[in-house]
Amino acid sequence: MTKKKTLLGAVIAAVALAFAPMPAHSAGDGTHAYQQDWSFSGVFGTYDRNQLRRGFQVFREACSSCHGLDFISFRNLSEPGGPEYSEDAVRALAAEFTIADETAQGGERERIPADRWPEPFESEQIARDANGGQLPPDLSLMAKARGIHQDFPYWAFNYFTAYQEGGADYIYNLLTRYSEPPEGEEVPAGLYYNDFYGTIAMPPPLSDGLIAYEGEGTPQTVSQYSADVAAFLQWTADPHMVSRKQMGFRVMIFLVLFAGLLYLVKRKIWRDAH
Numbered sequence: 001m002t003k004k005k006t007l008l009g010a011v012i013a014a015v016a017l018a019f020a021p022m023p024a025h026s027a028g029d030g031t032h033a034y035q036q037d038w039s040f041s042g043v044f045g046t047y048d049r050n051q052l053r054r055g056f057q058v059f060r061e062a063c064s065s066c067h068g069l070d071f072i073s074f075r076n077l078s079e080p081g082g083p084e085y086s087e088d089a090v091r092a093l094a095a096e097f098t099i100a101d102e103t104a105q106g107g108e109r110e111r112i113p114a115d116r117w118p119e120p121f122e123s124e125q126i127a128r129d130a131n132g133g134q135l136p137p138d139l140s141l142m143a144k145a146r147g148i149h150q151d152f153p154y155w156a157f158n159y160f161t162a163y164q165e166g167g168a169d170y171i172y173n174l175l176t177r178y179s180e181p182p183e184g185e186e187v188p189a190g191l192y193y194n195d196f197y198g199t200i201a202m203p204p205p206l207s208d209g210l211i212a213y214e215g216e217g218t219p220q221t222v223s224q225y226s227a228d229v230a231a232f233l234q235w236t237a238d239p240h241m242v243s244r245k246q247m248g249f250r251v252m253i254f255l256v257l258f259a260g261l262l263y264l265v266k267r268k269i270w271r272d273a274h
């Protein structure tokens, strides 16, 4: 094979790998995570605005009574690339909540878009007391703090597929895999069994039909709610993922072209040397 063909082969192999689908794990293998096909997967993935809106609705109705979202201000919900609610909608939403303010009459005022999403509990102790001693963690960065385990060689593909959805996959699996404990295993009172996580202090927060989505066409199932809220939490943890991937891809293209250019220059310079 000539050098040219080897180089071409390497480029084609790299491109093919980058677009190869991730091998999914088969069902029933314990704590392995089932990976979802997210709209924001891959090099060209983007957040789906409607999914982020549904995910915010799920968070608000099914999670926000226990979990905070400390790093999210109301105005973030109207920023480009997110749920993109109108500024008026965000102002109205913020005004549904109050915040302590010494300078306001009565020591309290309505929230404004620059305020943070409200905390569910007044203190950590109250939060623990309400949850059998366990603290429901803040969810704003949860999708960054958790990931899924992959065996070799699967994780090696991640470099090519720009896989950064481990957090969303983790949350999806956690929410969809509450089940009966395996035979012979006792679940202590106040705890719940989850086939993905093990025993956990969080009661199953979702059930089919729990949340009424506007419009028709989106299934109102645990699986759909879980995917939507996981996508929303991926966005809260990593709102710039899309632009970062796009930039990364441009850099890769540039490097490939640049390598080709260097090769041609090298050939030209050394042309008469043999």
Ligand code: HEC
Pocket: 058, 059, 062, 063, 064, 065, 066, 067, 131, 134, 135, 136, 137, 139, 142, 146, 171, 174, 175, 199, 200, 201, 202, 203, 205, 206, 229
């Ligand atoms: C009734 C309160 C309650 C509700 C409602 C609730 N959670 Fe939780 N959650 C908890 C508690 C308590 C823990 C800590 C569990 C533990 O450490 O055993 C937890 C833990 C978690 C974790 C972290 C698991 C880990 O890896 O450490 C995630 C993620 C999570 N919840 C997501 C959600 C989402 C998403 C929703 C809404 C769909 C939700 N929770 C609704 C109480 C709640």
